[in-house]
Amino acid sequence: MxxxxxxxxxxxxxxxxxxxxxxxxxxxxxxxxxxxxxxxxxxxxxxxxxxxxxxxxxxKQAYQQRLQGFWLGQSIANWTGLITEMDKVGTPETMPFYTDQDWGSKDLPAMWGEGVPHSDVIDFYLEREGVPWGADDDTDIEYIYLHLHHQLQTAKLTAEQIKQGWLKHTYSEDDAPLFKKFADSEPVKENFLWESNERARILMAQGMLPPETSEAKNNAKYMMIDAQLTTEFFGLLAPVNVAVAKDIAYLPIRVAANHESAQIANFYVVMHSLASSVDKDLPIAEQGIWLATQARKHLNDNDYPAKMFDFVLAHYRNNPDKQNWEVTRDAVYQRYQLEQADGYQYKDPFEAGINYAASLVSWFYGQGDVKRTIQIGSLSGWDSDNPTATWGGLLGFLHGIDGVKSAFASDNISDTYWIHRTRRNFPDHTPTKDGEDSFALMAERMLSIIDLVVVEKxxxxxxxxxxxxxxxxxxx
Known part of the structure; x- marks a missing residue:
């Protein structure tokens, strides 16, 4: 040559x-x-x-800093979004939706009639240094996969390895410990699994393996949001190479998702994989548009996720006021919850579809700003902690841990993690600190997994x- x-x-x-x-x-x-x-x-x-x-x-050193930003950004967004989770789901009792005017106001009860114990104000939630971030369903299954990859020293988990990992590290409904949501509430058994994940766990306990655990005949909840929460990070394990990212994420996605919900989960995996390819010379808002439009290519044009994407992006682009995100969120409500357009049949506020459309609103209007994206995501409605946590993690990766701390103007933010809040049977990587792990150690172990993925896959x-x-x- x-x-x-x-x-x-x-x-x-x-x-x-x-x-x-x-x-x-x-x-x-x-x-x-x-x-x-x-x-x-x-x-x-x-x-x-x-x-x-x-x-x-x-x-690698720079990538490790980005991975720490991923875990920190995801945790901030998760716990901020939990404050408004299911407060506004588009029913007559909960309309109108939240708007920017509600930021800083008193949190309203969720659709089940309760608030959350960690905050009664709609605002950013930051865990201070020395207090570990609690595991939640937006981070704890990803943590299980991180542990399994590292423990087994494998670039790709088998269906049997996934099943055994779930059964060992998650609780069943029967052996779950007692949990008190509030200091004065009655303790109840809580295994922190819901919807499709809960059904998949039951099926795995009966001996079934993924992808069968997400087949409609076995799991009537396959269209729920569950797989989005548990699989985005596979894109970070396969930087740049989308085909490999989708390959190693396939079985984890198919634990709980199928058809359109699996496409949506793949969309987020692709974005995380391509985050290493984005042109840093572009304005951050354009980086976000590029990532999203590249991931759009992996959706089936004839199915509702692709049509949702095209609708939300067009609505954003045609809106001259890029601060008025509420008008696009309200259009999503009208088009997909009320009119059930583009082949989408709304039934449940936990579904992947309605929350995917809402997530695109916060992604586009957030314009790459960590705080603004988390804010919009938390106010958007429906299952607001889940899409918000996804974007908090991705933007945390793009900005790195120093960028996240800078965005919140604080060095007094916890970098430790309490996995045993929701899951079980893990080693204590930080025996001298509360919690069992740190974002730095988690990122370090991810590097060793990526070594395997890069060389073997x-x-x-x-x-x-x-x-x-x-x-x-x-x-x-």
Missing amino acids: NKSTQGLNTMLICFALLGCSEQAKQDQSVHAEADDTQVVAAQAEDEQGSQPAAFVEID MQGRSDANKWQIPVALNTK
Whole structure:
């Protein structure tokens, strides 16, 4: 390969994968920077001999900081969103929805008539240093998968490994411990599994394996939001390579989701995988649009998730007032809950569909700002903690842990994690601190899993400082 061909190929990768800046487009050197990620041209051997290839090169230390940001951002968003979870679900008793005017006001009861114990005010919730973040269903199943991958030293979990992990680390309805939601409330058994996840756990206890646990004939709750909460992080285990990300996430998604709900879960996995490819020279709002539109390509055009995406994005783009997110949320309510358009049949506020549409409202109008996205997500309605936690994690990854702390203007934010609040049978990684783990240690273990994924699933390279992930050259 001559130098001019090498330069052309490198530029083509740069344009297609990273969307390089104008300066990088004019630079025909052998690499193009994109923050802690760069594309390098190299020689790779195949059966026919030496062929041109390229690698996305990712700095491990920087990636670890991003992973810590993922766990912290997800925890802040989860516990902030829990304050308004199911307060507003579009029924006559709970209309109108929250708006920006409600931020900082007293929280109203959820549809089941209760508030939450950690806050009675609609505002950002931050756990102070020294007090661990409590596990919740937005983070604890992902934690189980992190533990299983690391313990088993595998790049991809089998159905049997997933089943055994769930049975060991989650409670059944029978052996769950007593839990008091409020200091003066009666203790009840609580296994912190609901909807499709609860049904899947019952099926696994009977010996059934995924993907059968998400088949409609076995699990009538397969269309619920559950898989979104438990699988986004697989995209971070497979940076850049969407095909591998979808492959290792397939069985975890199919524990509890099928058909459109599985497509929606895949959408979030793709966004997390491509987060390492985004052009950091773009304004942060445009980075978010790019990630979302790239993930849109993985939806079936004929199904309602794709049509929801197109509707919400068009409504956002046509709205001249990008602060008025409420008008798009209200349009989602009208179109999908009331009119049941685009083949979507609304039945339950826990469904993947209505919450997917609501999540897109907060993603687009949040414009890449961590606080604003969490705020909008928390006020959007329906299962507000779940989409909000997803975006808090993704933006935490994009900004890194220092960026999250800077956004909240605080260094006094906890970085420890209490998995045994909801799950069981884990080692205590932080025996001198409350809780069992820290975001730094969790990120460190994720790096070792990514080593396996890069080498075994991507045929890439890993050393002490970086990964080199091969990408195909395309000169067409």
